[in-house]
Amino acid sequence: MAFLNIHTHHPCPEGEYTIPSYGIHPWDVTDQWREQVSVLRETLQSLPSETRYFIGECGLDKLTSASYQNQLSAFEAQIDLANQFRRPLIIHCVRAVDDLLRLRKKARTPWVFHGFRGNPQQMQQLLRAGIDISFGFRFNEESAMQCPAEHLFLETDEGRRDSEGKSDNSIAPLYATIASLRDISKEALMTQTVTNASRLFF
Numbered sequence: 001m002a003f004l005n006i007h008t009h010h011p012c013p014e015g016e017y018t019i020p021s022y023g024i025h026p027w028d029v030t031d032q033w034r035e036q037v038s039v040l041r042e043t044l045q046s047l048p049s050e051t052r053y054f055i056g057e058c059g060l061d062k063l064t065s066a067s068y069q070n071q072l073s074a075f076e077a078q079i080d081l082a083n084q085f086r087r088p089l090i091i092h093c094v095r096a097v098d099d100l101l102r103l104r105k106k107a108r109t110p111w112v113f114h115g116f117r118g119n120p121q122q123m124q125q126l127l128r129a130g131i132d133i134s135f136g137f138r139f140n141e142e143s144a145m146q147c148p149a150e151h152l153f154l155e156t157d158e159g160r161r162d163s164e165g166k167s168d169n170s171i172a173p174l175y176a177t178i179a180s181l182r183d184i185s186k187e188a189l190m191t192q193t194v195t196n197a198s199r200l201f202f
């Protein structure tokens with residue numbers, strides 16, 4: 001078995017793998033969001049029906065320059081695509097949890113909130129809405145300890161720089177860190193996230 005990296009923008013090293021994502025990042029949404037969505041729809045239609053992929057990362061970001069109204073429209077359209085193609089979403093959300101939770105009600109497929117750095121209270125709010133949690137290298141320790149095993153994922157996203165400044169996309173060290181926080185083995189955590197991922201695809 002290999003370490004699952006649920007969200008990354010870089011190739012995975014030996015012994016690690018990811019699940020691809022296709023979507024419109026909230027930072028990239030333009031006034032032409034309808035065209036962006038129809039290009040995405042064509043891409044999804046071209047994929048073999050048994051392919052495992054996420055739609056995303058998509059979502060809402062109040063700190064970016066892209067129009068928030070356009071972000072809402074593009075995100076809703078991607079929720080519709082996810083419902084239609086029966087794929088989970090990988091979520092990017094910055095300072096927009098209220099709108100996220102409101103739109104969650106339209107979703108009929110699982111969501112994974114990526115790069116979660118919030119506290120346990122904020123995490124519980126997402127979990128109650130049926131949203132899974134993915135932790136990267138920056139995380140709240142209490143949240144990483146308390147997250148229910150069956151709703152937990154790990155990711156490198158943009159990766160890190162090693163001591164010589166070279167980019168390092170390995171997720172194994174994060175498995176080691178989180179496993180020791182949760183007082184379980186790295187192998188048990190690896191098995192858990194793989195099992196969780198299989199539940200996202202139905």
Ligand SMILES: [Zn+2]
Pocket residue numbers: 007008009057157158
């Ligand atoms: Zn990302």
